[in-house]
Amino acid sequence: MDKFIPLFVILPLIAAFLIPVFGRFLKAFNKTITLLVFLTLLILSLFYLFAGSQASFVYHIGGWKPVNGVPIAICFLLDPFSGFMLIIINMMAFLSTLYSVSYMTRYTGENYYYTLFAIMVAGLNGVVITGDLFNLYVFLEVTVIASYALVAFGTEKEELEASFKYQVLGGMATALILFSIGMIYWYTKTLNIFDISAILKDSSDYKLIEFTQLMLIAGFGLKAAIMPFHGWLPDAHSSAPSPISAMLSGVVIKAAGLYVIFRLFFNMFEISYVIGIIITVIGTLSMVVGVFLAIGQWDLKRLLAYHSISQMGYVILGVGMGMLILSRNGSEALAALAITGGLFHLINHAVFKGLLFLNAGSIEYRLNTRDLKHMGGLSASMPLTYSTSLGASMAISGIPPFNGFFSKLIIIVAAIQARYYVLALLAVVVSIITLASFLKFQRYAFYNTKVEHEKKKYRDVPFVMILSMVIMALLCLGLSLLIIPDVRDNVLQPAVDVLMRKNDYFINILNM
Amino acid sequence: MSPIVKKVTQLVSGIIFLYGIYIILHGHLTPGGGFAGGAILAGSFILLVLAFGSDVLRLRTKEEGSSLTESLAILAFVLMATMAMLLGTKIFFSNFLPKGHIGELISAGVIPLYNIAVGIEVAAALFTIFLALVIYKEEITK
Incomplete structure (x- = not known):
């Protein structure tokens, strides 16, 4: 398996730059090669999951082995946590590309679209598998610069404004991240994440480390759009083309924001109570405020975008509680439960929010509007869009057979067992408000037959769009299986172990 | 632009181009390297476009050529990186x-x-960006 690790970066890059060359002559080359590449990577990441060993692999680029235990080259690291993220990234990339095949015929310049898409996925895969702090920064920039261009892909006034806002805030995040990486490098004289953590373990300069940690939270918080830093998200997510909204909301804010926060604060820094409090508080804040901002929206994609902030709050809440419990030397099983809930909600949110954005795209494809007041009565004319979006709405608001219920349940149970009663109560209340706002979506988009254009007949969207939506709807149901203890132990537990047991875990990595 | 500017640009741009090639080729020995040298190369092209104006050069075809070169150069880089594999x-x-x-x-x-x-x-990339700006401005004024 370890021979294949660089392929996660190489293959999308090759695809991205073959498209401008051959896409000029061959008509369907751009779609075919991106689909093939993402499918290959999805199969590779699933192979890693089902190979059973769940071991960690280190790949030294250029063949530079560590000298006396000091790593001298950039290394790629494939462990269960990054494997888990790779599955999310490549699955969503594949399904969004499948959807794009029909959807993007509305736009010109499809070659550029698929090129940028493949570059974005290369960057995301790179962020997830790299073990080097500066390399992570480079891949992060590759990802976000591609997504700036993709947000502005419509090149109308609204899109350009959203993209500009995203660029300015993303630039600030970049400055903060680069500055804190510089501070860490100055203090530890190394950039390898595991080497840094070995040095930080014995350090005593808490002021510098805490300052760096706060800047990192602000920087990656901007990328992840958690509450005080969320200003760019509703604009960017609502004005991008729908498959890109699905990617941004389903994958980019997770892999480029949350994954890095979790990886750095669990595996690189020592777990501290103060940071645990900060992460939990901003998580709760975005969970609560996000949903209140969402419920008043009439623009469908804006409503979904605010829900992304709120649902990310659940993920951060789960993992933040785990951090708090660990830092107070609480029960390890309880911390593991909270983190499991967070990661479970992470993969669930990728699937159902991706599906909801694709549904919004389908409605926009036929009706050319995103305003809920101008929709209505679509349940009869677009039956498959309706049924998949009903499934996704139930999943996001936590109705039992769907996956969202189980992950929220784990988070709430963990909160109650850890005696954070207020947090548990807030999580329940937010879930109910989420349900209310998705009832609003369902009622105005699919049931409301009072709208005058209701007599006009709409056909359902083309087959490939239906196909990718139906696959995601089935995943919404299928991912509930992760609650079964045996399945959970094989999929989620190894990823949680990476976060929890860093000490006996990465000693092996340095020596590999 | 005046004939003086055009003549000087003609004389200088070749030297700048050569200097860019020198910086690239000595990248592993002296300060500089691919990025710095490439920026100098693009500079010599841009100087020509600035001096002679965008009407004389048929920019549309140039833009296609430079973006194609850009993709091919990246492919060559990836190919060299994966060659050992x-x-x-x-x-x-x-x-x-x-x-x-x-x-x-x-x-x-x-x-x-x-x-x-x-x-x-x-x-190629810097030149493409420059050309994209020029072409965009031309389309706006039309």
Whole structure:
């Protein structure tokens, strides 16, 4: 398996730059090669999951082995946590590309679209598998610069404004991240994440480390759009083309924001109570405020975008509680439960929010509007869009057979067992408000037959769009299986172990 | 632009171009390298466009050419990086060519080749960005 690790970066890059060359002559080359590449990577990441060993692999680029235990080259690291993220990234990339095949015929310049898409996925895969702090920064920039261009892909006034806002805030995040990486490098004289953590373990300069940690939270918080830093998200997510909204909301804010926060604060820094409090508080804040901002929206994609902030709050809440419990030397099983809930909600949110954005795209494809007041009565004319979006709405608001219920349940149970009663109560209340706002979506988009254009007949969207939506709807149901203890132990537990047991875990990595 | 500017640009741009090539080729020996040299190369092209105006040069075709060059240069870079994987050592970015003596022009294995690919890529990319701005402005004024 370890021979294949660089392929996660190489293959999308090759695809991205073959498209401008051959896409000029061959008509369907751009779609075919991106689909093939993402499918290959999805199969590779699933192979890693089902190979059973769940071991960690280190790949030294250029063949530079560590000298006396000091790593001298950039290394790629494939462990269960990054494997888990790779599955999310490549699955969503594949399904969004499948959807794009029909959807993007509305736009010109499809070659550029698929090129940028493949570059974005290369960057995301790179962020997830790299073990080097500066390399992570480079891949992060590759990802976000591609997504700036993709947000502005419509090149109308609204899109350009959203993209500009995203660029300015993303630039600030970049400055903060680069500055804190510089501070860490100055203090530890190394950039390898595991080497840094070995040095930080014995350090005593808490002021510098805490300052760096706060800047990192602000920087990656901007990328992840958690509450005080969320200003760019509703604009960017609502004005991008729908498959890109699905990617941004389903994958980019997770892999480029949350994954890095979790990886750095669990595996690189020592777990501290103060940071645990900060992460939990901003998580709760975005969970609560996000949903209140969402419920008043009439623009469908804006409503979904605010829900992304709120649902990310659940993920951060789960993992933040785990951090708090660990830092107070609480029960390890309880911390593991909270983190499991967070990661479970992470993969669930990728699937159902991706599906909801694709549904919004389908409605926009036929009706050319995103305003809920101008929709209505679509349940009869677009039956498959309706049924998949009903499934996704139930999943996001936590109705039992769907996956969202189980992950929220784990988070709430963990909160109650850890005696954070207020947090548990807030999580329940937010879930109910989420349900209310998705009832609003369902009622105005699919049931409301009072709208005058209701007599006009709409056909359902083309087959490939239906196909990718139906696959995601089935995943919404299928991912509930992760609650079964045996399945959970094989999929989620190894990823949680990476976060929890860093000490006996990465000693092996340095020596590999 | 006046004939003086045009003549001076004609004289100077060739020298700038050569200097860019020098910076790229000596990237593994002296300060600079692919990126710096590529920026200088693009500078010599941009100087010509600025001096002679965008009407004389048929920019549309130039833009296609430079973006094609850009893609090909990146592909060449990726190909060199994966070459070792294909040759059987199975290491990404492995330096598989003989290293030579320190300080000679032909030494350091693959690194000069990487520099050349990066130089072409940066020159083509910067020139494409410049042309995109020029073409955009022309379309606005039409």
